[in-house]
Amino acid sequence: MKKYIALSCMALMVPALSMQAQNPYNNYQMVNTHDIIGTSRYVGMGGAMGALGADISTISNNPAGIGLYRRNDISMTMGGVFQEEDPAEGDNRGHFSFDQIGFVASFPSEFSDGSLNFGLNFQKKADYSFSQYCGYDGLNGLSQAAQLRGLYQDFYKGTDNGASLPVRAYDAYLYDMDNGSGGIMGVKSDNNTLYRYTHGNLYGLDLNLSGAVNNQLFLGLTMGIDFARYRSDFSYVEQRADEFGYTQDYEIAGNQRIDGTGFNFKLGTIFRPFEDSPFRIGLAIETPTWYRMKQEDSYYTIYSKNEYNDKTNTYSYINTPGDYQTYDSPDGNYLDYNVFSPWKFRVAMGSTVDNILAWDVEYEYGLYNCTKMGYPRDYDEDGPTIDMDKDRAMTELNDRVMNNVHNVRAGMEVKPVPEFALRAGYNFFSKPMKDGARLDQTVPSEAFDYSLSTDYINLNEAHVFTFGLGYRYKKFYADMAYKYRAQTGDFYAFDDQYQAGGVSDSQFMTTASSLKPTEVCLDRHSFSVTLGFKF
Secondary structure, eight states: OOOOOOOOOOOOOTTOOOOOSOOHHHHHHHHOOOSOOSOHHHHHTTTOOTTTOOSGGGGGTOGGGGGGOOSOEEEEEEEEEEESSOOOTTOOSEEEEEEEEEEEEEEEOSSSSSEEEEEEEEEEEEEOOEEEEEEEOOOTTOOHHHHHHHHIIIIITTOOOTTSHHHHHHHTTSSOOOOSSSSOBOOOOSEEEEEEEEEEEEEEEEEEEEEEETTTEEEEEEEEEEEEEEEEEEEEEEEEEOTTSSEEEEEEEEEEEEEEEEEEEEEEEEEOSSTTOOOEEEEEEEOOOEEEEEEEOOOEEEEESEEEETTTTEEEEOOSTTOOEEEEOOSOOOEEEEEEOOOEEEEEEEEEETTTEEEEEEEEEEOGGGOEEEEEOOEETTEEOOOEEEOHHHHHHHHHHBOOEEEEEEEEEEEEETTEEEEEEEEEEOOSBOTTOOOOTTSOOGGGGGOOOOOEEEEOOEEEEEEEEEEEETTEEEEEEEEEEEOEEEEESSOTTOOOSSBOOGGGOOSOSSOOOEEEEOOEEEEEEEEEEEO
C-alpha cells in the first residue's frame, strides 16, 4: 500500500481558465479574439469601423478599411489594464499594455480615381494577464481526486502513460487505498482554495494590400501571423475532514508555459451603393487561423500532511508544522498540437454627416463549434509536411460544448470642432458555451493524456462599453480611450458527473450529488493612448 499524497489542479485566468493541453475551453481563450484592442480611436468607437475604415486597426477586422487612406500614417498605442476583482496575494491589480504599432503607405493609382495602399501593423489580440483567489466550502464530499480515481480505474489502470494526470496522481499515491476488496477507493473533500497568476499575450502581425476604385469601391487583403505566449503559476489546496475529526490537507504548486504561432487571411470590401451619399457597406471574411502550439514541461510539487501506514492499514496526520510529504512531477511533459480557429463573417454599415458625425454598426458571426484540433505531422514517407493528424474525439467534444458566437458592435464619433472628437461604443458577445456544457475527460483524445487540470468555466455573455477623445493638430494626432468589459462565468474545479469507479467506504462517502459552480467576476477596465503622424 502506498502513502497518500493528493493531487489536484484548479485554475482561473481572464478569461478565467486554466491552461493545459488543448481542449475546447482552453482553445477558445487561447486563440480566439473576444475583446476590442487596437488604436484608441478604434477602441473608443467599440471597434465598429468595418464600414468607415481609415484606421489602421481595421486591418484585422475589414482589410478594405486601409483602402480609404489618402495619406501615409504612423501610429503607436499603449496603456494599462486593471481587473475589477482583488488580485491574488502578492500580485498587482493592473499592468502595462503595449497595444499597437504600425504604418500605412498610400500611393495614388494611375488606373483609377483611387489609391493603392500598403499597411503593416503589430497589434495585441488577447491579454492573458490576470490573478485570482478563489475559495469554496460546499464540496460536501465531491472531489477532483474522486474524478481522477474514476478516470484511472476505467481508462488508465495498467497503462504506463506517465504524462496523463490520472496516472501521475496514482504515481503520487493518490489512489492505492485498497481495503481488501480489490478496488480503488475514493476520497472526499469539503473545501478548496486557489491562487493563480497568469501572464502573456496573443499578438498579431498583419500585412495588408488594399486600394480604391473611383472612390466608390474599396478592396483589401490582409495576411496575419499570430504569436501566443502564455505563462502560469498556481497553488491549489483541497481539504477534507475524516472520521477522526481532523482535517487532512494537501497543496499542489506548479507552473506552465505555452508558446505558438498561427497564420490566417482576411478579405474585405467596402462600397458606396449611392454615388452621392457617404453611406457605405462593409463585408469581410476571416479564414481559420492555423496555430501550432507547444506546451512545455509544466513543473509541479505536491505538499501533503498525510501518510499511509502499511502495518495498521490506516492514515495518519503529520502534526509537525511545516512538515510535509512531497512529490515532484516527472520531466518531459511536452505536447505539440494544432488548432484551427473558426471562420468569421462580418457585415457593417456606416456613414458620416457633414464631417461632424460618423457612425458605424456591424455584426460578426463566428463558427466556434467548428474549431478543429489535431497534432502536427512533421514528416511522412516523402519528407517534411504541414499535415496534421486530426483529433476527432476532441473536435466532437468541441461541437458539444461550444456555441457559434454573435458579436454586435456599434460606435459613433462627434466632432464639435475639427480639431476635437468625442467617441463612444458598445459591444455584445453572446455566450460561447452551451447550457450544461462540461469538460468530459472520458473522450478518447490524446490531449487528455497531457492534461494537468480538470477545471473549466462556462462563460456568460460579455458587454463592452467604450469612450474616447481625439485631438488633431496639423499632421499630428493624439487619441485616448477607456474601455469597461463586463463578464461573469460559472467555474467548476472538476467534473461532478464522473465521480464513479471507486470502492465505497464510510470514510470516503460523499453527501452531495452535484457540484455547484463558483461565480467568478471577469470585469476589466483599460486605458490607452495613441500617438500618430499623418503626412
